[in-house]
Amino acid sequence: MPGTTxxxxxxxxxxxxxxxxxxxxxxxxxxxGGGDGKKRPNRQASPARYYTGVAIGIISVLMFFMALASxxxxxxxxxxxxxxxIPALLWFNTVVLLVSSATLEVARKHLAHSxxxxxxxxxxxxxVLGVVFLIGQVVAWRTLVKQGIYLASNPASSFFYIFTGAHxxxxxxxxxxxxxxxxxxxxxxxxxxxxxAEVTSYYWHFMDALWLFLLALLYLGK
Amino acid sequence: xxxxxxxxxxxxxxxxxxxxxxxxxRHKTIGxxxxxxxxxxxxxxxxxxxxxxxxxxxxxxxxxxxxGLETTPERFAAVRLxxxxxxxxxxxxxxxxxxxxxxxxxxxxxxxxxxxxxxNCLSLWLTVTSLxxxxxxxxxxxxxxxxxxLISAAIFSLAALLSALxxxxxxxxxxxxxxxxxxxxxxxWAWFVNAILSMLIFSVLLAGCTAVLSDRLLGSNFFSxxxxxxxxxxxxxxxxxxxxxxxxxxxxFAQAEVYVAMLPCFGIVTxxxxxxxxxxxxxxxxxVLAICGVGVIGFCVWGYHMFATGMNPYAPLxxxxxxxxxxxxxxxxxxxxLGTLWDGRIQFTTSVLFAIGFISLxxxxxxxxxxxxxxxxxxxxxxEDFVIGHFHxxxxxxxxFAILAGLFFWFPKLFGCxxxxxxxxxxxxxxxxxxxxxxxxxxWLGLLTQSNLLPEVQRVAVASAGASIRTxxxxxxxxxxxxxxxxxxxxxxxxxxxxxxxxxxxxxxxTLEWSIASPAPEDNFGAEAPVVYRGAYELLAASLDEFxxxxxxxxxxxxxxx
Numbered sequence: 001m002p003g004t005t006x007x008x009x010x011x012x013x014x015x016x017x018x019x020x021x022x023x024x025x026x027x028x029x030x031x032x033g034g035g036d037g038k039k040r041p042n043r044q045a046s047p048a049r050y051y052t053g054v055a056i057g058i059i060s061v062l063m064f065f066m067a068l069a070s071x072x073x074x075x076x077x078x079x080x081x082x083x084x085x086i087p088a089l090l091w092f093n094t095v096v097l098l099v100s101s102a103t104l105e106v107a108r109k110h111l112a113h114s115x116x117x118x119x120x121x122x123x124x125x126x127x128v129l130g131v132v133f134l135i136g137q138v139v140a141w142r143t144l145v146k147q148g149i150y151l152a153s154n155p156a157s158s159f160f161y162i163f164t165g166a167h168x169x170x171x172x173x174x175x176x177x178x179x180x181x182x183x184x185x186x187x188x189x190x191x192x193x194x195x196x197a198e199v200t201s202y203y204w205h206f207m208d209a210l211w212l213f214l215l216a217l218l219y220l221g222k
Numbered sequence: 223x224x225x226x227x228x229x230x231x232x233x234x235x236x237x238x239x240x241x242x243x244x245x246x247x248r249h250k251t252i253g254x255x256x257x258x259x260x261x262x263x264x265x266x267x268x269x270x271x272x273x274x275x276x277x278x279x280x281x282x283x284x285x286x287x288x289x290g291l292e293t294t295p296e297r298f299a300a301v302r303l304x305x306x307x308x309x310x311x312x313x314x315x316x317x318x319x320x321x322x323x324x325x326x327x328x329x330x331x332x333x334x335x336x337x338x339x340x341x342n343c344l345s346l347w348l349t350v351t352s353l354x355x356x357x358x359x360x361x362x363x364x365x366x367x368x369x370x371x372l373i374s375a376a377i378f379s380l381a382a383l384l385s386a387l388x389x390x391x392x393x394x395x396x397x398x399x400x401x402x403x404x405x406x407x408x409x410x411w412a413w414f415v416n417a418i419l420s421m422l423i424f425s426v427l428l429a430g431c432t433a434v435l436s437d438r439l440l441g442s443n444f445f446s447x448x449x450x451x452x453x454x455x456x457x458x459x460x461x462x463x464x465x466x467x468x469x470x471x472x473x474x475f476a477q478a479e480v481y482v483a484m485l486p487c488f489g490i491v492t493x494x495x496x497x498x499x500x501x502x503x504x505x506x507x508x509x510v511l512a513i514c515g516v517g518v519i520g521f522c523v524w525g526y527h528m529f530a531t532g533m534n535p536y537a538p539l540x541x542x543x544x545x546x547x548x549x550x551x552x553x554x555x556x557x558x559x560l561g562t563l564w565d566g567r568i569q570f571t572t573s574v575l576f577a578i579g580f581i582s583l584x585x586x587x588x589x590x591x592x593x594x595x596x597x598x599x600x601x602x603x604x605x606e607d608f609v610i611g612h613f614h615x616x617x618x619x620x621x622x623f624a625i626l627a628g629l630f631f632w633f634p635k636l637f638g639c640x641x642x643x644x645x646x647x648x649x650x651x652x653x654x655x656x657x658x659x660x661x662x663x664x665x666w667l668g669l670l671t672q673s674n675l676l677p678e679v680q681r682v683a684v685a686s687a688g689a690s691i692r693t694x695x696x697x698x699x700x701x702x703x704x705x706x707x708x709x710x711x712x713x714x715x716x717x718x719x720x721x722x723x724x725x726x727x728x729x730x731x732x733t734l735e736w737s738i739a740s741p742a743p744e745d746n747f748g749a750e751a752p753v754v755y756r757g758a759y760e761l762l763a764a765s766l767d768e769f770x771x772x773x774x775x776x777x778x779x780x781x782x783x784x
């Protein structure tokens with residue numbers, strides 16, 4: 001049949017065209033009948049989705065804070081802007097958060113060297129440091145309240161509270177993830193603890209970097 | 223009859239309790255739930271629009287929800303807001319992306335499930351919560367209503383973010399072997415680009431909602447009312463009423479929403495036009511690029527609205543250039559649709575009629591958009607019937623036509639039987655004539671009676687003509703709403719019909735979802751993942767039966783041909 005021949009021609013052309021640009025997926029046409037399609041459990045167990053998920057999630061959270069940051073920069077020119085002096089405690093909190101990122105990496109080293117006890121210990125230290133940071137932020141809020149600076153006082157204070165508050169909320173999510181990774185029994189599932197710890201570490205380091213950015217914005221942009 | 227010999231095709235309800243069916247994490251159930259949500263919203267929204275039109279023509283008539291409107295203009299604004307919210311959030315955003323996307327994305331890329339099923343279920347129920355909130359805000363007094371509406375919008379943003387994350391990861395990670403990026407159907411491209419766009423804009427919208435809510439509830443000072451009013455055109459400030467504020471705030475969102483609603487529709491229409499013309503998509507690469515381009519430009523236009531208003535003296539020009547440059551990808555898409563239809567063996571099913579209807583409405587609405595993109599002209603014509611006519615044609619009605627086209631096309635895969643073609647065609651022609659009779663005269667109405675183009679004396683002279691046009695629009699609205707009874711009858715009539723013994727691939731389509739039984743079985747492709755051997759549109763106009771589905775190996779295809 002003439003039509004079939006041309007179908008094949010088109011196929012051949014497309015094979016050539018598509019063969020190169022397909023990334024790491026197998027291009028096509030290995031054997032007939034679909035018999036050699038990958039078995040489903042392997043495909044579904046692939047940890048790639050968690051890495052991709054956390055990367056895209058991070059971009060989304062970043063956009064949220066960028067929107068607030070751009071509003072901050074636009075609003076700063078207003079006549080009713082009264083700068084907020086950052087409580088000294090924030091510097092201590094920053095150090096705590098930075099150290100927590102380091103201990104998280106140490107914990108992951110222990111996990112990689114199959115030392116579950118060392119992992120548990122340093123993972124716990126990270127979680128505790130995260131909680132200490134949050135408590136520190138609340139104490140910093142209370143210092144400001146004692147000085148009479150409230151959310152509603154002026155635009156600068158509104159931004160200070162919303163930045164620290166939103167970051168704190170996102171960090172609570174991070175702490176929940178830390179606890180989840182420590183407590184969950186991964187043996188029965190398709191995800192290993194190593195993968196879960198790595199994904200969590202990306203988010204945690206992002207929270208760390210985000211805090212540095214927000215602190216710089218609040219300190220330099222006042 | 224060909225039936226797929228799939229042993230594990232258990233009926234969805236066996237052994238599952240009511241709760242686990244309602245809060246299902248299966249992508250097909252969730253997709254259908256979104257579609258039901260949209261169907262309910264579109265019916266209510268349509269009735270509201272008819273009420274609004276009746277009120278505009280005969281203000282004295284006693285109408286439910288609207289009577290006594292003269293004393294409380296806020297009620298009129300509230301009805302408009304409910305109409306807009308239902309249509310924009312729960313029909314235009316939900317149906318093409320979340321409804322069809324959730325159901326079909328895993329099927330079209332050969333996956334068993336979305337990447338994060340539990341997250342998917344969560345975002346569905348956040349959407350339902352948001353719908354309940356927006357409906358409730360309608361029944362509250364204005365000041366409370368605004369707060370409830372804003373909270374609902376924030377919840378919707380959160381749900382949209384979670385869905386977008388799911389769509390992105392699913393498309394990136396879960397494609398079956400052989401499904402390379404160039405082989406993805408255009409529908410998948412559109413859902414993917416739209417998910418990326420949603421990811422960017424809804425997180426910003428969420429931040430905006432948080433700030434406004436914090437201002438309203440906690441007294442913070444992110445947006446001061448005085449500064450906001452100072453930026454508005456003088457005539458709006460003089461009217462000074464809250465409905466105007468409502469409208470302006472709504473527009474911020476509407477700008478981005480246009481692209482979020484349209485992108486999946488572009489995908490669906492491209493897909494259907496190719497399938498029913500029995501030809502490959504004309505310049506497929508260019509179409510994919512154009513879809514990406516709409517995403518990028520859509521984001522920029524919206525970013526302009528969010529951040530630049532009132533800051534930059536050149537901003538109107540920037541907006542003008544950006545909005546006009548949307549015409550370039552739109553022109554590519556249009557050229558591809560017409561190029562695909564050209565010389566094709568077009569199968570005039572209801573589905574392709576709606577797709578062609580979409581193209582027609584897209585051209586008509588797009589032309590009036592050119593006027594609005596010019597900032598000097600738009601100031602003259604903006605804010606009333608001309609704008610309403612424009613965005614209803616291009617966004618509301620065109621997108622609805624794409625949704626209907628998709629529904630007629632995928633109905634066998636969703637429910638296991640085709641919809642009635644005769645009823646469907648009658649419904650198409652009545653609706654098609656109806657919407658043109660509504661929105662074309664509305665453009666005239668705007669130009670004649672509300673623009674500053676005519677001097678005052680002449681404007682008074684044409685006002686009487688305006689009254690008769692207004693009546694025509696209202697009658698056409700009632701006509702169109704009534705015609706939807708045909709659709710409702712067709713939809714539920716088809717649902718009640720038998721679901722056994724349906725062919726897998728009634729439209730002779732090429733993508734993966736047609737390789738499995740209709741309706742799609744619980745476990746999609748069964749134990750073996752499908753393998754993709756070629757691009758998505760290998761169709762030939764020469765004969766109906768000569769097409770190369772993505773899932774059939776070259777050897778098997780050669781065997782069949784022999």
